[in-house]
Amino acid sequence: MKRFAKLSFAKLTGGVAAMAMVAAFVLPTAAQADDQDVIDYRQHIMKTMDEQTAAVGKIMSYAIPDDNFASHLEAIALAAQTSLSSFKEEVQGGESLPAVWENWADFEERMNKFSDGITAAAKLAREEGKDAALNAAFAALSCKQCHDDYRKK
Amino acid sequence: MKRFAKLSFAKLTGGVAAMAMVAAFVLPTAAQADDQDVIDYRQHIMKTMDEQTAAVGKIMSYAIPDDNFASHLEAIALAAQTSLSSFKEEVQGGESLPAVWENWADFEERMNKFSDGITAAAKLAREEGKDAALNAAFAALSCKQCHDDYRKK
Structure with a gap:
């Protein structure tokens, strides 16, 4: 089956x-x-955020028109909302460091903060436009901080 | 700047x-x-759909619990809604065949059909659950048909 x-x-x-x-x-x-x-599965979710963040980057750098800005943030938000659950089962490997599960409370808090932040930025972008959401989007998409602690170099 | x-x-x-x-x-x-x-930019959008379709595949094959099923379909729908616009400017290259722009009316019609189909499937999944949306999701995610005609082998 x-x-x-x-x-x-x-x-x-x-x-x-x-x-x-x-x-x-x-x-x-x-x-x-x-x-x-x-x-x-968790890599599919992370790669989704990578690809959509890169699309946002193209818009933020004025290389591509901003028509889809809110949609890209919404897609990242959806992926972010699903991401924490994909790490709940402790399976070492891929690009994850053991620290994910050793410091689960911190990992969970930061993932939730990221998810809440990008969800708020997406809502702002949809309702009030790109300029209103730029700062919130920049702040939410600080991927490096968590990657430094939880992802293999 | x-x-x-x-x-x-x-x-x-x-x-x-x-x-x-x-x-x-x-x-x-x-x-x-x-x-x-x-x-x-258009590849970031296509890769997003690849990654999220793979995540859906993990759920459909019972490898991963189905909690995020609706979210994955919604993320594909968002990407699908943005995808057509990313091809509007005729820029040859990447994995796109010249047929995209030679047969634009057909390409546009099929992309819109895909976008509408996956959006409807996502709505069904969110409102009525996975089982109600399975057939619609399968039908919408027939990526191969368009890839055969419009993507390099």
Whole structure:
């Protein structure tokens, strides 16, 4: 059943990522595949924030018109809201440092602060426009502070 | 001014993508940098959809709990809503085939259909839950059909 669902989804979407998902499935043991699923899942969420933050950067640097500014912040906010839950299960590996789970209370607090901050910035951008939201967006997207402590160099 | 904004943003966020953005800025001519910005921007949006579709795939294959199902569909919907505009300027390159602009009416129609479909699926997932939205999500996420015609192999 599990296998059927995975293969069907890959066939339908035809995405590169979906293919990687199937590749992960055929790892030798079920336990490994499950841990890899957890790592892959949180990385999909983090990479989403990377890509959308880069899109915001293109707008902030005046390289691209700002029509989609609020949408990009909303997409980051959605990803941010899902991100903490993707770390709740302690699975070492990927780019996460052990500090994530050793200092869980701090990690959780900072992730929640980030999620709340970018959600507020997105709301401001949607309701009052880019200029009103710029400072809040800049402040929320201080990714480096947490990455320094919780992500492998 | 343009340069200042780019550097400041990269410094603040510290993201890999933001660094790549600065690298793009120092290309020899302004024209090349602008085209590269357009290509980068549409790729950030497409990669967002890739990552979030992969996250949905993890849930659909029962590898990951379904708590975030609606949020992932909403993030794909937001990216889909912004995607068409990122192709409006005809800039060849990246993974796009010339067919995007040669067959613009068809490309536009299919992108709008995708955007409408995933937006409806996301709404269904948020309001009525995963099971109610599964078929609509599967139908919307048929990425392969357009990629076959409009993306380089």
